[in-house]
Amino acid sequence: MTYLHDIPLDEAIAAWRQVLDAAGALRRLPSETLPVAEANGRVTAAPVWARISVPHYHAAAMDGFAVVAHDTVGATLTRPLHLGLGQQARYVDTGDPLPPGTDAVIPIEEAQRLGEGEGAVIEILAATTPWKNVRVMGEDIVATELVVPANHRLRPQDLGAIAGSGHTHVQVYRRPRIAILPTGTELVAPGADLKPGDIIEFNCIVLGAMAEEWGARVNRLPILADDYQTIKRAVLAAIEDHDLVVINAGSSSGSEDFTAPIIAELGEVVVHGLAIRPGHPAVLGCARGRPVVGIPGYPVSAMVTFDLLVRPLLQQWMGQEAEARPRVEAVLTRKILSPIGQDEYVRVTLGRVGDRIVATPLSRGAGVIMSMVRADGMAYIPRFSEGLNAGDTVTVDLLRAPGVIDRTIVHLGSHDLTLDLLADQLRRERPDRALSSGNVGSLSGLLALRRGEAHLAGSHLLDEETGEYNLSYIRRYLPGMPVVVLGFVGRTQGLIVPRGNPRQLGGLADLTRPDVVFVNRQRGAGTRVLLDYHLQRMGIDAAAIQGYDRVEFTHMAVAAAVQSHAADCGLGILAAARALDLDFIPLFEEQYQLIIPRVYYESDLLAPLLDIVRSPSFRSAVSALGGYDVAHMGEILHEVGG
């Protein structure tokens, strides 16, 4: 067993680079010669000097008549001048070479042709000057001048200038060759039949796609079982004909984590363990003159470490500077605690709400690939910091185009499956809009509206006294803020139970049975409010319910807990039960509404979303899910405040 010693990222990279440098593994890649048309995106390995001038002759810049400027002296409106066609004035098309001796072109619109045959002339009403309407030789490129330097990533216009200045080929670095070895007895390829313990291998797809975007040629090797000799042989073979070998995973210090010992046997482990989160169990090594890295198995750790360790190598090899991602400053909507001593990368969603950009942290689990899918950016929390408070400003490296933020509709509030449907339909009909949904529960959604962190909040908060939804909460938590309450869906809450209802549950009264384990929702969730309301009405002691303290944040997570037998039941909506093929005991009807500050309700940003909410096609798509009442969908139920 090897041990991890987490060391700070910059120290780790410096130590590794020193070893790689000594081994000659930081040298620029060899070059290859490509036809110009095939070189877009590649990096020049040598400067390109112009072989010829462009244009390489004096060219007419207009359709017209080539003349000697001196011959036109004296021509005016009142004293037109005639020039003999074919002698003093010769017709040229744009791009034609000037006939020898001529030095200007009179545009066809400025000359009138008179006469025919030998005696034909053109009449002009103004003199011209030498080199007027002429592209002189070398106007664009002068032979011998620098067209592009070495270490320049070629763009379309560069290809044009290189071809135009007389080259058919260009010398570029050959692509870095990267081998990615997926290791793990538990791994199966996509499409395999799954049994518990099997993990679909997708890290190599992700890492390979990243490296290809950075210009590499990637060789994804077949999955290897956790066998020391097998993996060692594969690494040895890969070192032969690749510039970099990536082992994924086995990079930690468990009994089947062979990455570090194998690298140590074949060469040197420079670093084992980075003081970063996610991603700490990485291995930085060098064997047979090549870098060999162990990348952690959790997908987010894998992406983060691959980006931090591998991208700079590829850039080094092709003479490129590490390119910082575009950044924005954003206001954090929730507190983030972060351990001292660890550089942390927190995935966040972003949206422009009012005049500021707000960042909402996503799941920080290293295994949650969906957090990378949903993230708009990564907030960096340095190792000297214990974290950040809500309202703090944080610098976010963007994972999407900056413009996307301004077009993102931010929803924070209760989760309902129909929001996924809404997000998809919005994206499909209006590519210029995105819906970012943070599932924080109804009450937190209202509080987010108050703090100006969201454009709308889905909410189903029952007022226990009036039996109305949301209104009293809006009055209490959003005083003075003009808001529109929009009808969305009526839905049935009930107990989600396994197929066949094995515990034979009938209602909330059964929750206190000793053989029943419940799964709850978090405080502030409308479903939790509903549960507590009915428990109180029925005089049931929450403390007597097993599992009352285990909370999930979405209906689907509750249903998943039931499906996996982590709990016997949970309170949730019919659609969640249906989605996972579970049974459902209906208990209460409730209203899920959209709470929208008037300023956003009337904005261009939200208009397409409101159109979809009111469209027959969305209404029928929601109806088709089952268990939803769409009678009030899109209807203005209340206008409050203002």
Added chain:
Amino acid sequence: MTYLHDIPLDEAIAAWRQVLDAAGALRRLPSETLPVAEANGRVTAAPVWARISVPHYHAAAMDGFAVVAHDTVGATLTRPLHLGLGQQARYVDTGDPLPPGTDAVIPIEEAQRLGEGEGAVIEILAATTPWKNVRVMGEDIVATELVVPANHRLRPQDLGAIAGSGHTHVQVYRRPRIAILPTGTELVAPGADLKPGDIIEFNCIVLGAMAEEWGARVNRLPILADDYQTIKRAVLAAIEDHDLVVINAGSSSGSEDFTAPIIAELGEVVVHGLAIRPGHPAVLGCARGRPVVGIPGYPVSAMVTFDLLVRPLLQQWMGQEAEARPRVEAVLTRKILSPIGQDEYVRVTLGRVGDRIVATPLSRGAGVIMSMVRADGMAYIPRFSEGLNAGDTVTVDLLRAPGVIDRTIVHLGSHDLTLDLLADQLRRERPDRALSSGNVGSLSGLLALRRGEAHLAGSHLLDEETGEYNLSYIRRYLPGMPVVVLGFVGRTQGLIVPRGNPRQLGGLADLTRPDVVFVNRQRGAGTRVLLDYHLQRMGIDAAAIQGYDRVEFTHMAVAAAVQSHAADCGLGILAAARALDLDFIPLFEEQYQLIIPRVYYESDLLAPLLDIVRSPSFRSAVSALGGYDVAHMGEILHEVGG
């Protein structure tokens, strides 16, 4: 002959879209199904819903022992608890499924194994809670949830989530198919022997590379001569199996401009002529249900119109929103006049000088591809404006990564060939620096320093009274600014003449001969100062010199004018004559120095450049050019002011 009616861009596009829409040519493309690993960068044609949960079972999140949390109640430091190995506690590796009934994992570090065989136990010193160190089923993705919506451009992490949620394939739009037809009797392929009038065809390389970057599959057809029937047949054939046909060029209204008439015969010309600069002679048409565009032949016009017309079509076909380029606000260093009624796109170089970004306009010629190579961005001057003054703020769409601007060393001043060499060597040794060189002449360079628009200025201004270089000019034009005068090169100025010196020129006295045509440099250029100084000394009347009023902005441009027989001679440096294989009559020795404000001289930004100036390798590379004296290269000659 057809006529161009320039109409504003937005009106033109609206009219074109209307016709295309009616023809069904704006519909989304058909979809195709790809293995997930091959879909990076492609756009989803349908939403992807999770088929399975991730994880699809309860998984150990640590290496350790799976237990029933309830069994651990009561364990403390002082009252350790023993759990029977294999019964109450079972060893699991990270990722293993929890054995049925267990609900928590005690990490291996927190348990001590005691005893062997049947009686073995683990000793723990703390209780655990249900689901501690467990990745519960669906923690990452819950089956049926939305993974990515339709019209989403797939990124590496999306591929991971799609594969992880049970998919082997993904449905994406097929690539748009674009045919590009180069037309023009004057066109030759790269590598052909050139005669006057031949133009190397490189627009199709440029446009093709642009379209490929936007996701298209591009078919570059062979060059077609200007023959109506030939082109028509090729367009007809291309329409059959492409989504878009691009004809380049023949889009103007000359006698051999067949693009518009051919589109008119096959379908409809919606717009002929855009009120934009560069790029106005474009043709927007539709034939047989497909868009057909005529793109102008000048390379900058071609790039600009292709970007404005074709990119939005591709985005439309794949449900993508037009993505604005990153933008910066910059201060203009020179006045730009722009005609009312024309939207103008001006190429600029950018650099951060002090606390602001400065934009220096480049050549506005539609044919100058090097202006696209050199440009850091495009400034947009709307058609309602007559232009902008120096010092005005202008919005610039970036053509490079935003970070590059901060690493760009801005040189404005006199041109010398060794600056190209310096730019290349800098780029090669320090990929994190770029040298942007604006050839404005010595005096304008000093004035640019005064206005804070450049980091350094190359200058060779002779003080006619003292015979010294630059010093008196610095005192006059940069009062109070601490600057360092750095020795760079000594060089010989002389007359550049054709091989064999056919006019038998011997010195400046010959310039007034009636058979001699001179080519001059612009006012403020050091070479011009030198010329005027010696003309005055020798009592030669400038007005008597033919060509004195024709100015070029660089030594190479002067040499090119001589090479092309546009002039018989010009004053310039030996290196320029050598580069174009011309003869040279040496006349004067002069000092070309680098004038650097102290604040930049001491900056991190310039440090690598100064290192190179002082390196033996650069010194010998300059010596190898011939005609340069490098004795004072890198030496601090004067420290002025401050």
